[in-house]
Amino acid sequence: MPDLNIVDWLILLICFFLAAGIGFTLRHGIKTAGDFFQAGRAMPAWVSGLAFLAAGLGAQEVIAMGAAGARYGLRSAQFYIMGAIPAMLFLGVFMMPLYYGSKARTVPEFLRLRFDEKTRALNAIFFAxxxxxxxxxxxxATARLLQALHVFDAIFLFVGLPGRWSFTLTIAISATVVLLYVFLSGLMGSIYNQVLQFFIFAAGFLPIVLLGVYKIGGWSGLMKAVPAAYLHATPGVGHADVWSMGTTGMGLVLGIVLGSGYWCTDFRVLQAAMAAENQNSARRAPLIAAFIRLFLPFLLILPGLVAIGLPTPQTTTMTRDENGAIYHEITVVPREAEEGRGLVPALMDPAGSKPIQVNGQTQLNYDMATPQLLLNVLPTGLLGLGLAALLASLMAGMAANATAFNAIFTCDLYQPYIHKGASDRHYLWAGRWATLGGILLSVGLAYAAFSLHNILETLVLIFALLNAPLLATVLLAMFWKRATGHGAFAGLASGIAVAVLHHGLTLPLDAQRGIHGGWIAVLHRYPNGMAQSFWTAIFAFCVCLAITGAVSLMTEARPDAELVGLVHSLTPGPKRIKAAWWKQPERLAAVILVAAVVLSFIFA
Amino acid sequence: MDLDPRTPLGWTFIMIGATLSLFGMTTNADAHLYAPCLGINANLVWGFVLLLIGMFLVPFGHRGQRRREKP
Incomplete structure (x- = not known):
């Protein structure tokens, strides 16, 4: 059990108090639905950029990239950088002028402007x-993490309740804090909190990395402690065994497709950029995020590597002789820690009695890599800050989902189909109640999520099912003026259907039939869930592209005049401004691209 | 709403930094406490760093806020 004392609790309280306090402070500025759903389109570029980045820093990044670092080594950095940076640059330079210039409040609303109602409705329903x-x-993820870390156990012991109640308490606290500031101040409260949470995350994780690397003996100690293949980002592209992600060099291409789908079309992150004060700021937001993201593997992936490289804890007995009396001091280590590798514990069966084994190999609970390192290197005091960092990143992800849901539910489903023509104030309150409804629904679903073992694979699967076909639709919408509403609808529906079908017919080697796939029949087995998700995405993307193209060519396109501001080739380019290079999106993007290439060479 | 994010951010860092620094100063001789980080008084060092960052951010936040409030 971690030794949390009053200083740790004080730091956690400061962070929670500030998150809720920002919501209370900003609520006076929320007077219209535009303020609530679009933060009044008044955010400076750096605020939008940091919020854009923090929105993606939820469970899928902080916990799962640490898990990927422990499982795959530095090669995870390649997926992390190449799967996102090019897409973010493309978004900032080419796509954001159309998203922002169209004045659409959401991505489904952009699809309505570009195509038609049915395409918007289909996308809105699936996205919500x-x-x-x-x-x-x-x-x-938040609740299971804190339950596994036994953070609240002391409170329950004090009031005489079993420790398992911590799952419920964690869900109640995180949901209440996020609900409070999103309900009161909408996207504006979410964006301000995401900026704050990003800095708390950085302040809490930097000492974990520095102390972890110091504890393992510096960089040279790390190199000795982990297999050599763990320390290279690109070990023999084209050879599936070397990658151990179960993909060949095609994995790189597929990763880019997946990454692009998320960063270019997912409203959870786009909403922060679309809330910028002007088009230049909106374009620079994803570029600023891309620049900072270049350095995040040091904070996210390195802890996983250090965790797997440190010695595995063992139960020890120390005997000492004191004035003739012999004392035995036994330090008991839980079985999952002893059976694990480094600080990464073994994955135990549901009863918690023995480790799960597949083909004679003990399965590891990689999601615990970063949290275990946190507990093992931080002293009391910094431990509170480390936990606050973990919670801040998870709450930033929660808020992004909550604001995306309330905007799409209200603007794309409630306003056009359920209650047309109401007052602005009515839609503002509809958004607030949608936040409450969405969070309550999610609390119920969180209890149903117990069977998920690897958070990253589950989220990548969701994105593969929905984002990959949506990427094809949005790319055709913006860059092919011949694309039609009927084509887009048919393509999007087919892409999603193919993704679901592929998931139902394939299964990773180490998984049981069900949520991990094969629920129709098992026609093919992939080496792991990541490979399965990659191929789900590429099939969905290609089918959506082909069907949209074919149906569009058979149906009548809209006149060019109606597509100005929605299609790249028909829209005048943004005005060039005379300003420093970092205020010019094209130049800033070029510098970041060069930096990404240089970093890739350093890690290769 | 004219709230510059650097103001709450700066105050957060000042509060956390001051808490950590004070705790680090009062526990400087506690070898058991700092055993996980091999004897380094990480609370004092990191608390001081955060305190400095906070003190640097707050004036920038106030200046930014004044600029936003100008008509």
Missing amino acids: ASAVLGLAVVMY
């Missing part, structure tokens, strides 16, 4: 469902 699911997964 995925936002609630995403919120549930993030909430579940």
